[in-house]
Amino acid sequence: MLIDTVLRNHYKIVELLGSGGFGDTYLAEDLDLPNKPKCVVKHLKPKTSDARVLPIARRLFEKEAEVLYRLGNLSKQIPKLFAHFEENGEFYLVQEFVDGQNLSTEIIPDQAWNEAQVVQLLQEILEVLVVVHEQNIIHRDIKPQNLMRRRDDGKIMLIDFGAVKEIKGLAQNTQGLVTSTIIIGSNGYMPNEQASSKPRLSSDIFAVGILAIQALTGRIPQEFSEDANGEIIWRHWTNVSDRLADILTKMVRYNFSQRYQSAAEALQALTSSTWTTVIASTYSVSPVKPKSTNRRIFGFNGKVLAGTVVGVGIVAMLALSYFPKQQSPQKTEKTEKTQKTEEFLSLPCSSELTSLSSTRKPDIKFSDGTKYYGARDKNNKLFGKGVMIFKNGSRYDGEFKNNQRNGCGIFSYSPNTSFYRDYVGQFVNDKFEGLGKIRWKDGREYRGNFKAGHCDGQGIFQFANGSFKSGIWQKGELRGSNLSCNI
Structure with a gap:
């Protein structure tokens, strides 16, 4: 038809x-x-x-x-x-x-x-x-x-x-x-x-x-x-x-x-x-609302990688809760919270950074100072696993396709210019999309689904004090709550 x-x-x-x-x-x-x-x-x-x-x-x-x-x-x-x-x-x-x-x-x-x-x-x-x-x-x-x-x-x-x-x-x-x-x-x-x-x-x-x-x-x-x-x-x-x-x-x-x-x-x-x-009672609900932050991440366009700041968001799908093992009465509240944090989500991507020798020369060096270490396809586009280091100190380790971040990877934010520590998870066309987690420097963390640069779908937000709030997120906002997860 x-x-x-x-x-x-x-x-x-x-x-x-x-x-x-x-x-x-x-x-x-x-x-x-x-x-x-x-x-x-x-x-x-x-x-x-x-x-x-x-x-x-x-x-x-x-x-x-x-x-x-x-x-x-x-x-x-x-x-x-x-x-x-x-x-x-x-x-x-x-x-x-x-x-x-x-x-x-x-x-x-x-x-x-x-x-x-x-x-x-x-x-x-x-x-x-x-x-x-x-x-x-x-x-x-x-x-x-x-x-x-x-x-x-x-x-x-x-x-x-x-x-x-x-x-x-x-x-x-x-x-x-x-x-x-x-x-x-x-x-x-x-x-x-x-x-x-x-x-x-x-x-x-x-x-x-x-x-x-x-x-x-x-x-x-x-x-x-x-x-x-x-x-x-x-x-x-x-x-x-x-x-x-x-x-x-x-x-x-x-x-x-x-x-x-x-x-x-x-x-x-x-x-x-x-x-x-x-499962329903695994996470306590905190009335605390996190401070708003500027959202920024370093990306690149379809032709070349540019160390410019672009708005992005977080990807994919999460397990809303974890299935706790039998616990003895002697376990402390701190132990239980640590166990929840570690077990409630199995990330699809490794959080290990690639080891780069200080003497290794980049495979590509862009005019703005961005360096790329890794493979390219027959059309000279970034493809496969690689490392991108930006002029301001931020870094991406992971998979590339068609000159963009596509697949699993880690984005480590610049230690001096961001409220965030890192993102580990899936990428689609340079944006957080899929299952992943993002961590703030103050101890906050979001784990779950991302879509087109936003917390979107099932997700859990962990506050700096260790408490949690979970549910369905839509474009960075938790449904039925005033909690925001803007990146």
Whole structure:
């Protein structure tokens, strides 16, 4: 479908979001409403134009549109269905646009989450899946790409239900029967009964369990091996409490009858322990508001690196809380606070600086005095790991791409010209974006998500006195609070 196509004189196609075996997904504008709000158009069509296939495709489409409409009205964490229609034997769904990022940006290979993060994630997913299962509906394709973290409030959105995808695979077999040739699901997250086209509610539980184990171990599902009984072997990859391990093991049992039979049952098992109370009360809330500071960081443009001060912010995703180990009554408050500070976030990047010999000459020296030590690509652009030292004494150690900081790195602020000590975390196009932490010289610290130069998403702010305040941040402000995290 061409960009700028207008469907039904109503929905203007703006951009192709994705294309796959099940159809195409587009970003569109609703021309009938003020400000032309964004929406998502999904275009599906049977792989055959056989006249006997179309009536079955139509019935399936109507049935699944009804399901999506009902679910969207039952939960604010499932996209609303705005319209569904058929044109020339092809089918269209128009749904709510979710502004956010899917969980594949948070669950990253070789970056294991801690136990508290996984418990929090399980609870978030299962709470919305309860609504689906209460309607006796199976999602059939739960995976990181189909779980969106909504930007404005950090809530999990469950998208891309599998059943409607059957339309794409409708075809007539040798006996003259019209059936779908497509098995709905994704490798690694799909249990054996679903691969045999006999999914159950507990098939979704299997997928959620695999996703949680993936986050906990930092391993992709394709790396999981099985024992002689088909049970997944994973505990050797992580140090986890027996309680959580037992829950996850039951979620991913080979035999569907041995799993939790619904999201409500799995959620009950998860919350029946004291975890929820412990996690919710891990951090004390301080009424202290930090002093405002000027925000500055040294960056460079697309052509050359300039030691100029540019406004930036902090990136990515955090674990809101940590899962405490059993503590003896003799532990002091200071010991507990130190343990929290060290354990509540596993950073995705190393905090070690590269050792540079005092006699080493820079690979590039810029006119403003900035020095670069590291590799370049065939186009002579900064690429790979390197070190940038600015004229004022600030320094960046980390990954580069296209002459910009992209990937993991450390930015050490100039000791004489900044309120900040350093930032350790992820970068996107010269800005803090992703999971990271920034430290002030006075002892304050923010750990969590960053977006386009701001504290944005789940995050925890630690005050100089050791107290904490956590929640959802949006453009440097903590929702429901007057606490600011301007950089």
